[in-house]
Amino acid sequence: MPFKNIVKALLEVKHTVIDKLSIEDNSLVIDVHPTESFRHRCGLCGHRGTFYDYGNGKGPRLWRCTDFEGHKVFLRYSTYRVYCPHCKAVHTCKVPWVAHGSRFTHKFEEVTTWFALQMNKSATSSYMRIAWRRVDEIASRVKDSIASTAGDPLDGLVNIVMK
Ligand SMILES: [Zn+2]
Numbered sequence: 001m002p003f004k005n006i007v008k009a010l011l012e013v014k015h016t017v018i019d020k021l022s023i024e025d026n027s028l029v030i031d032v033h034p035t036e037s038f039r040h041r042c043g044l045c046g047h048r049g050t051f052y053d054y055g056n057g058k059g060p061r062l063w064r065c066t067d068f069e070g071h072k073v074f075l076r077y078s079t080y081r082v083y084c085p086h087c088k089a090v091h092t093c094k095v096p097w098v099a100h101g102s103r104f105t106h107k108f109e110e111v112t113t114w115f116a117l118q119m120n121k122s123a124t125s126s127y128m129r130i131a132w133r134r135v136d137e138i139a140s141r142v143k144d145s146i147a148s149t150a151g152d153p154l155d156g157l158v159n160i161v162m163k
Contacts, residue, residue, distance in 0.1 A: 011065060012107045015096035027072040034096055041094040042084035049082035052090050063098050065105045075105060099141050113142040
Protein backbone atom coordinates (compact mmCIF):
# COMPACT_ATOMS: atom_id res chain seq x y z
CA MET A 1 0.00 0.00 0.00
CA PRO A 2 1.48 3.40 -0.94
CA PHE A 3 2.58 5.54 2.02
CA LYS A 4 -0.02 8.27 1.43
CA ASN A 5 -2.79 5.67 1.43
CA ILE A 6 -1.53 4.36 4.78
CA VAL A 7 -1.65 7.91 6.19
CA LYS A 8 -5.15 8.37 4.79
CA ALA A 9 -6.28 5.09 6.33
CA LEU A 10 -4.84 6.07 9.73
CA LEU A 11 -6.57 9.45 9.55
CA GLU A 12 -9.85 7.74 8.57
CA VAL A 13 -10.68 10.49 6.09
CA LYS A 14 -12.73 10.07 2.93
CA HIS A 15 -12.79 12.13 -0.27
CA THR A 16 -9.37 13.45 0.75
CA VAL A 17 -6.03 13.45 -1.07
CA ILE A 18 -2.79 13.55 0.94
CA ASP A 19 -0.33 15.98 -0.65
CA LYS A 20 2.63 16.32 1.72
CA LEU A 21 3.72 15.63 5.29
CA SER A 22 6.05 17.87 7.29
CA ILE A 23 7.16 18.44 10.87
CA GLU A 24 6.54 22.02 11.99
CA ASP A 25 6.98 23.22 15.58
CA ASN A 26 7.12 19.61 16.78
CA SER A 27 3.75 18.86 15.14
CA LEU A 28 2.96 16.71 12.13
CA VAL A 29 1.31 18.88 9.47
CA ILE A 30 -0.38 17.09 6.57
CA ASP A 31 -1.29 19.12 3.50
CA VAL A 32 -4.48 17.77 1.97
CA HIS A 33 -7.18 18.65 -0.54
CA PRO A 34 -10.65 17.26 -1.26
CA THR A 35 -11.13 14.88 -4.17
CA GLU A 36 -12.58 16.35 -7.35
CA SER A 37 -16.08 15.08 -6.54
CA PHE A 38 -16.00 16.99 -3.25
CA ARG A 39 -14.82 20.35 -4.58
CA HIS A 40 -16.93 23.50 -4.66
CA ARG A 41 -19.45 22.08 -2.19
CA CYS A 42 -21.41 24.49 -0.01
CA GLY A 43 -20.30 24.31 3.63
CA LEU A 44 -23.86 24.61 4.87
CA CYS A 45 -25.98 22.40 2.62
CA GLY A 46 -23.36 20.37 0.72
CA HIS A 47 -24.75 21.18 -2.74
CA ARG A 48 -22.26 21.87 -5.50
CA GLY A 49 -21.65 25.55 -6.12
CA THR A 50 -19.18 27.66 -8.05
CA PHE A 51 -15.93 29.20 -6.87
CA TYR A 52 -16.54 32.72 -5.51
CA ASP A 53 -13.29 33.97 -3.88
CA TYR A 54 -10.67 33.20 -1.25
CA GLY A 55 -12.67 34.98 1.45
CA ASN A 56 -10.69 36.53 4.24
CA GLY A 57 -7.34 35.75 2.64
CA LYS A 58 -5.87 34.44 5.90
CA GLY A 59 -4.14 31.60 4.07
CA PRO A 60 -4.40 27.90 4.83
CA ARG A 61 -6.40 26.64 7.79
CA LEU A 62 -5.33 23.96 10.22
CA TRP A 63 -7.61 21.27 11.62
CA ARG A 64 -6.55 19.21 14.59
CA CYS A 65 -6.40 15.42 14.24
CA THR A 66 -5.82 12.83 16.92
CA ASP A 67 -2.23 12.86 18.20
CA PHE A 68 0.44 10.52 16.88
CA GLU A 69 3.09 9.29 19.34
CA GLY A 70 2.65 12.37 21.50
CA HIS A 71 2.84 14.83 18.62
CA LYS A 72 -0.08 16.99 17.61
CA VAL A 73 -1.29 16.32 14.06
CA PHE A 74 -2.94 18.87 11.80
CA LEU A 75 -4.53 18.80 8.35
CA ARG A 76 -3.81 21.93 6.31
CA TYR A 77 -5.77 23.29 3.36
CA SER A 78 -6.66 26.69 1.92
CA THR A 79 -10.42 27.01 1.95
CA TYR A 80 -12.36 29.36 -0.28
CA ARG A 81 -15.91 30.55 -0.67
CA VAL A 82 -18.49 29.22 -3.13
CA TYR A 83 -21.71 30.63 -4.42
CA CYS A 84 -24.37 28.05 -3.62
CA PRO A 85 -27.39 28.01 -5.97
CA HIS A 86 -29.38 26.04 -3.38
CA CYS A 87 -28.80 28.55 -0.53
CA LYS A 88 -28.60 31.46 -2.99
CA ALA A 89 -25.71 32.77 -0.92
CA VAL A 90 -21.94 32.69 -0.57
CA HIS A 91 -20.53 30.24 1.99
CA THR A 92 -17.17 28.75 2.87
CA CYS A 93 -16.59 25.54 0.95
CA LYS A 94 -17.25 22.21 2.61
CA VAL A 95 -14.26 20.00 3.38
CA PRO A 96 -14.80 16.28 3.93
CA TRP A 97 -12.71 15.86 7.08
CA VAL A 98 -14.65 18.18 9.43
CA ALA A 99 -18.12 19.36 10.33
CA HIS A 100 -18.83 22.88 9.05
CA GLY A 101 -17.30 25.44 11.41
CA SER A 102 -15.25 22.93 13.39
CA ARG A 103 -11.49 23.13 13.89
CA PHE A 104 -11.26 19.40 14.64
CA THR A 105 -11.53 16.38 12.33
CA HIS A 106 -14.45 13.97 12.58
CA LYS A 107 -12.20 11.33 14.16
CA PHE A 108 -10.82 13.80 16.72
CA GLU A 109 -14.37 14.75 17.68
CA GLU A 110 -15.45 11.10 17.97
CA VAL A 111 -12.47 10.27 20.21
CA THR A 112 -13.03 13.37 22.35
CA THR A 113 -16.71 12.50 22.76
CA TRP A 114 -15.85 8.91 23.71
CA PHE A 115 -13.46 10.19 26.42
CA ALA A 116 -16.07 12.70 27.61
CA LEU A 117 -18.45 9.78 28.14
CA GLN A 118 -15.80 7.84 30.11
CA MET A 119 -14.29 10.57 32.30
CA ASN A 120 -14.92 14.08 33.51
CA LYS A 121 -14.55 17.12 31.31
CA SER A 122 -11.31 18.35 32.88
CA ALA A 123 -9.59 15.03 32.31
CA THR A 124 -10.90 14.90 28.73
CA SER A 125 -9.69 18.41 27.91
CA SER A 126 -6.32 17.70 29.50
CA TYR A 127 -5.85 14.39 27.68
CA MET A 128 -6.97 15.77 24.29
CA ARG A 129 -5.01 19.01 24.88
CA ILE A 130 -7.93 21.27 24.08
CA ALA A 131 -9.70 24.02 25.99
CA TRP A 132 -12.25 22.87 28.54
CA ARG A 133 -15.18 24.56 26.76
CA ARG A 134 -14.30 22.79 23.49
CA VAL A 135 -15.31 19.45 25.01
CA ASP A 136 -18.94 20.57 25.24
CA GLU A 137 -18.91 22.02 21.72
CA ILE A 138 -17.46 18.84 20.27
CA ALA A 139 -19.77 16.47 22.17
CA SER A 140 -22.77 18.56 21.14
CA ARG A 141 -21.75 18.46 17.47
CA VAL A 142 -21.25 14.67 17.58
CA LYS A 143 -24.62 14.20 19.29
CA ASP A 144 -26.34 16.32 16.62
CA SER A 145 -24.57 14.43 13.86
CA ILE A 146 -25.66 11.07 15.26
CA ALA A 147 -29.21 12.33 15.71
CA SER A 148 -29.38 13.62 12.12
CA THR A 149 -28.11 10.39 10.58
CA ALA A 150 -29.84 7.94 12.90
CA GLY A 151 -33.25 9.53 12.37
CA ASP A 152 -36.12 9.52 14.78
CA PRO A 153 -35.53 7.01 17.61
CA LEU A 154 -39.26 6.28 17.61
CA ASP A 155 -39.39 5.32 13.92
CA GLY A 156 -41.01 1.89 13.55
CA LEU A 157 -42.71 2.11 16.93
CA VAL A 158 -46.18 0.58 16.61
CA ASN A 159 -47.65 0.51 20.09
CA ILE A 160 -46.92 1.65 23.61
CA VAL A 161 -48.68 -0.51 26.18
CA MET A 162 -49.42 1.11 29.54
CA LYS A 163 -49.68 -1.23 32.52
ZN1 LIG B 1 -25.79 25.78 0.23
